[in-house]
Amino acid sequence: MGAGNVAEAMRLLWVLPRFGGSTVGGAERLVGELAARGVPDEWRSEVASTCAADHFTWANELPPGESVEDGIVVRRFEVGRRDPALYERLHAAILAGMATTRSSSNGSQTAFGRPPFCAF
Secondary structure: OOOOOHHHHOEEEEEOOOOOOOOOOHHHHHHHHHHHHOOOOOOEEEEEEEOEOOOOOOOEOOOOEEEEEOOEEEEEEOOOOOOHHHHHHHHHHHHOOOOEEEEOOOOOEEEEOOOOOOOO
């Protein structure tokens, strides 16, 4: 690899809340196509996602760990326990441009910033 040849060293990680399996969605499909066919041959694409397939229940339906789908390395992580009522309140606050924080049981903070910058 030459010092000026960035393409050889390029690695992309596409991060999606849901991917593959029975997941249906425009963003998921677009990222899958881009990861598989939208980068130069020298580049390496991988996807990081959750084990959830359903965006309403967020149940862990897909196995955690690493797999290969359509030639793409996919790394899945389990979804933790969710609080749907809290999610709905925070989601509305984020969309309204309000900043909110919440302390977890271990003392860490979950912070939501003004859109488009949100950290979970």
